[in-house]
Amino acid sequence: IAGITQAPTSQILAAGRRMTLRCTQDMRHNAMYWYRQDLGLGLRLIHYSNTAGTTGKGEVPDGYSVSRANTDDFPLTLASAVPSQTSVYFCATGTGDTGELFFGEGSRLTVL
Amino acid sequence: GQNIDQPTEMTATEGAIVQINCTYQTSGFNGLFWYQQHAGEAPTFLSYNVLDGLEEKGRFSSFLSRSKGYSYLLLKELQMKDSASYLCAVRDSNYQLIWGAGTKLIIKP
Numbered sequence: 611i612a613g614i615t616q617a618p619t620s621q622i623l624a625a626g627r628r629m630t631l632r633c634t635q636d637m638r639h640n641a642m643y644w645y646r647q648d649l650g651l652g653l654r655l656i657h658y659s660n661t662a663g664t665t666g667k668g669e670v671p672d673g674y675s676v677s678r679a680n681t682d683d684f685p686l687t688l689a690s691a692v693p694s695q696t697s698v699y700f701c702a703t704g705t706g707d708t709g710e711l712f713f714g715e716g717s718r719l720t721v722l
Numbered sequence: 723g724q725n726i727d728q729p730t731e732m733t734a735t736e737g738a739i740v741q742i743n744c745t746y747q748t749s750g751f752n753g754l755f756w757y758q759q760h761a762g763e764a765p766t767f768l769s770y771n772v773l774d775g776l777e778e779k780g781r782f783s784s785f786l787s788r789s790k791g792y793s794y795l796l797l798k799e800l801q802m803k804d805s806a807s808y809l810c811a812v813r814d815s816n817y818q819l820i821w822g823a824g825t826k827l828i829i830k831p
Contacts (some may be wrong), residue, residue: 650823714765
């Protein structure tokens with residue numbers, strides 16, 4: 611693993627299904643984030659975690675949940691997917707110094 | 723509310739210079755970031771400004787005026803590979819990043 615790995619890369623999902631997007635880092639960064647990116651809008655923060663064992667809500671948390679059992683993993687779960695959750699999802703980690711973020715390659719999710 | 727404004731799209735010629743502006747209104751200020759994002763890829767960090775003035779890094783420079791709520795990214799000697807979206811983001815008083823929608827830069831030969 612080099613940096614941040616997201617899985618799956620893309621997924622088509624029926625509405626109402628449960629889905630977990632995986633994010634794993636090997637950079638040993640404390641802070642991790644989940645963003646969604648939609649055309650014409652800036653990146654919007656869904657949930658974040660400043661350190662293992664803690665999580666917080668971002669700008670658009672409804673319909674999503676996260677956990678942070680350890681430093682490396684930060685999965686994002688959609689309990690019951692809806693079409694408005696069709697988006698590209700980016701996981702990111704931060705150094706806490708300048709605040710530079712390192713992004714995973716993204717997960718493109720389509721909910722039908 | 724918090725707001726980041728940047729042009730939706732700009733076009734420039736290979737070898738030329740282009741300036742991408744960003745204006746912001748946020749609850750507090752703890753730094754401004756510029757990221758580059760090629761189509762279908764993840765954003766990558768370009769620059770960070772927390773004090774007024776110009777930060778130069780190779781062909782790219784970033785300027786900040788906190789009193790005006792204004793920044794720009796200056797790209798010199800444009801290359802075709804600079805075709806990408808450029809994202810402006812401000813870290814607010816809660817140390818959360820507020821993102822602009824991005825400026826799509828099209829480079830023509």
